[in-house]
Amino acid sequence: MPRITQAAALLSTVSLAITQIAAQSCPTIDPAHAPVMATGYESRVVLNGLKSPRHLVFDTLGNLLIAEQDQVGIRYVKLTDNGGLDICAESSEVIIPDTTLNHGIDLSPDGSILYVSSKTDVYAYPYDAARATVGTAKHLITIPDQEDHVTRTLTISRRYPELLLVSRGSNANIDPGTTDIESGRSQIRIFNLTEIGDEPVPYTDGEVLGWGLRNSVGVTENPVTGDIWSVENSADEVARDNVDVHQTNPAEELNYHGNLTGASPVHGANFGYPLCVTAWDPSAFTTTTAPSLTVGTPFVIGTTNDTVTDEMCQTETTPPKISFPAHTAPLDVKFKADASAVYIAFHGSWNRDSPDGYRLSRVNFTTDGFPIEPSDSSTAEIRVMTNQNNTACPDGCFRPVGLAWDSKGRLFLTSDATGEVFVITGA
Incomplete structure (x- = not known):
């Protein structure tokens, strides 16, 4: 064989060997509880052994950043991607070892700033995706301490990258103080990052989105x-005029807040809590306690009086665009890139005899930017990824929390109860 031909053959053999090594499949990780996937969808466990992973985000180089709630902090995961479901963790390390960080995480659109939260603070870290490092934190926002609903969800607008949304929940199942907008609880507020100087600002300085x-x-x-x-x-444990309706009421909600310019009529709107919630199962009410409720209709918790009435709830507060079964606990929502649907992670119930939730679902949207189904629909939710047996929940189930899309349109999902990250195709 001529020398040049031998060299070419050797080069071809080496190239083939490298290709074969690069194309080796990731090891299979058996899920703690194998999910049931809807037709057209597939899933695989990418990573396990985490401690209560919550929300997550992809950086500009396709690495995962995960907020771990159980005394960990922020984890960086470099992925090996062989295409499709064949993805696994090449390496994993905690890059912010702060045990107070418990849920919220987002990146600036250019990927250079990492935003994280504890129950009392929001921070910004300079972030280097190539080196998997963070710089010195800037303290952005302070939030009064509370015992209940301690997570703070963070969302950076892609359209207005100087705007950071921070969500804060109530300090009790029914928190009467939240009837005062100045309480700063049970709200989503907007912060203009260009207006925050060297000192952190209080949460109540933010503009009320809802x-x-x-x-x-x-x-x-x-x-x-x-x-x-x-x-x-x-809300949990809801009664109406001394009739217990909590097994199937009130509904969980998909709420619309308009754009961030302030031009939307729902900008700064009151969505009703703690006086008003939304019906999911009208049959649970008697004709004397609530004679005209339908799915998605606001009603008064407890007992009505001359000023706190169902009519007040229905005319003076903003109802949801779509309702979901009671106590299913939606913990994240993400649009597809073309906005044709949102995907919702339902963490699952504790406040009903028959467990519900514990699934990933989809709601389809029109090209006008609203759900296809009307607001009184009980069928807008399309179940995508479910547990085999909800009666085994919560102990024998995966429990969805956070969602993130990668650059190839694959959906990633955390399960805090099982310490897993799933990749889902077909979404």
């Missing part, structure tokens, strides 16, 4: 219209 929101843990921006949407965890 209030009367018991605990809106998931907040997202429509990538086409720029409008803001949230998912709300509504």
